[in-house]
Amino acid sequence: MDIRKEYLEFFKSKGHEVISSMPLVPDDPTLMFTNAGMVQFKDIFTGSIPKPENPRATSCQLCVRAGGKHNDLENVGYTARHHTLFEMLGNFSFGDYFKEDAISYAWEFVTVNLALPIERLWVTVHENDDEAFNIWSKYINPERIMRFGDKDNFWAMGDTGACGPCSEIFYDQGEEHFNTPEDKMGGDGDRFLEIWNLVFMQYERTADGKLNPLPKPSIDTGMGLERVIAIKEGVLNNFDSSNFKPIIEKIEELANKKSTKENIGSYRVIADHLRATSFMLSQGILFGNEGRPYVLRRILRRAVRHGYLIGFRKPFMAQLLDTLINIMGNHYIELVENKNFIKEQLTLEEDRFFKTIDLGMSLFNEELANTKEIFSGEIAFKLYDTYGFPLDLTEDMLRDRNLKVDLIKFDELMNKQKAMAKAAWKGSGDASNEGDFKQLIEKYGLNEFVGYDNTAYKSKI
Ligand code: ATP
Ligand code: MG
Ligand code: MG
Ligand code: MG
Incomplete structure (x- = not known):
């Protein structure tokens, strides 16, 4: 099955317009890279540009999560599910349908089109979101609907901009394969694999941290294509899939x-x-x-x-x-x-x-x-300055041994060098x-x- 195509056609059949992926570099200096499907629609969500004629859209967006607010560089190679670049499938409602339909579409796609076994599925909602809990209860045993706080179930693109509570779908890959403490539901392991995030876009966060309600609540969803492909191919690690x-x-x-x-x-x-x-x-x-x-x-x-x-x-x-x-x-x-x-x-x-x-x-x-505990900041700086080892590379090399770089010294040398470079510029x-x-x-x-x-x-x- 071509899952990318299946997804876009499914949402097209539900009245969504298929939109191309936008460039990885967004037209927005506050954002390092396009890190979600919603980025190209963010001005529509906040109401700063008018809504399009068709208030429903769907896309397959190339995303990079490295170096910005969402940074998965440190995860790659250590988890079974993170990439620096990945494809995010998404469906969007600009003040049109809200929680009820977003959940019903997602459920239909996951259980009918993808045909994932229901007994493997779990969902999460924001702890205060009774509405989402009640809608989900129509589809899935409430024992498998978990409530979590802001950390897990509140989505924001960046420090400012559109945001809201969210609800996520997880696929249980089986205790027999994953049984570290992190592999419990709500942990950061790979047993309960997060496949799809449904964001109920209700607010805009301003630079002073205030949450302003958006004129019309909207829907933004994101599903990781590589993860779904891995599940469909029956492998437990994205890197074992045909991608x-x-x-x-x-x-x-x-x-x-x-x-x-x-x-x-x-x-x-x-x-x-x-x-x-x-x-x-x-x-x-x-x-x-x-x-x-x-x-x-x-x-x-x-x-x-x-x-x-x-x-x-x-x-x-x-x-x-x-x-x-x-x-x-x-x-x-x-x-x-x-x-x-x-x-x-x-x-x-x-x-x-x-x-x-x-x-x-x-x-x-x-x-x-x-080195016994702290790796020398001077050497880390020399590695950076003379041998071209970025700091995070040195840190990564120390990770297995549980060692940290002396960042105070490193920063001191870095600042000194910057000041000198400025003077010479x-x-x-x-x-x-x-x-x-x-x-x-x-x-x-x-x-x-x-x-x-x-x-x-x-x-x-
Ligand atoms: P995780 O908790 O696994 O790090 P996330 O909660 O950070 O994922 P979201 O911001 O909710 O991810 O993004 C929506 C979807 O995009 C996720 O449910 C997942 O399927 C996919 N996704 C997110 N980050 C990555 C990544 N680094 N590599 C591959 N797919 C990803
Ligand atoms: Mg993440
Ligand atoms: Mg998550
Ligand atoms: Mg998520």
Whole structure:
């Protein structure tokens, strides 16, 4: 079953307009990346632009959750369900239907179209949301409706903007496979796999933290495509599904080394980061030292470090791209169109890091041997400054050993360096790398990425 298509067609049959994915870089400086399907509709939700003619929409949105408010970079490779880049299916009501229909549609899709067994399903509601509890009780045994507080059942896009209580659908993957304390319902383990979040958009949060009721309550939902595919394919880990497995096999082939229980995390991180970096590059984000370009660099360097762990000593990511294109290129044409550009950029950046990674790893290991509790902030800074190890990479390398970096010292050195750089800065050019991208557009004849077609929502209304 093509779940992406099934979903969009299901909601189309319920009167929704199918809308293309918007770019990963939102037209909003407060938001690092598009991190949910609702981002392209946020001005409609808050009422700052008029509602479209059809108040119902559905989409499959590419999302990145790295480096911003929703940051899953630290989870990748450690959980079975998190990616830095993923596809979010969603249906939206702009002041049209509300809780009753949102729940009924979701239930129908999950139990009829996806045909998930009812005895595996659980739902959560906000602790004060009796209305949602009562609606759900018509479909599912109330013993499997859990009430949680703001932390789990209140959704906000960012620190400001549209938000509201939510209700989520979980799939029980079985105690026999998952039985750590985190795997209880409401814990952060993978047994109860969260598949779908229904947000009842009722408020707008202003910069001073106040919640203002929205003129008309709306619906925003998000379902992770990779998770649903994994469930349908009967695998317990997203990385064992057809979205990732061929990439992992290709890494094994290139590394000439099969993955093992001990090192599988590295293969998964590389597969995940290949997707994120390739899409980001294809949409015009370049490697750099600040903002989004630095997030891209951090993701790529993590992939390189995991490549290093399984034996790579020279660039390898570009050789994985064709496998990714086989999986996603049909739907995401920008991967195919920008293939050579992506390969070249990946290789350049990998090259830069491979030049210093050996020395950096030796310095790291030397220091590690002398570390008892806190890893030296000076060495972490040297790794950053001289060898190009982003701080979060060093932190990740220490994670298994339960060690932390001396952040006070690190920040002190960082601030000192920034002050010196500022004093020395005499340039007047554009510090962003937009200029670079313009040159590359000329060199490669790239199209500047503006969305999947010209029917992006904003241009329509
Ligand atoms: P989790 O609790 O598993 O981190 P979440 O509550 O942060 O998920 P939401 O913000 O509710 O996720 O997003 C809606 C849906 O998007 C989730 O129910 C899930 O199916 C999917 N999703 C969220 N984050 C990721 C991710 N990093 N990788 C893959 N799918 C994701
Ligand atoms: Mg999350
Ligand atoms: Mg959650
Ligand atoms: Mg959620």
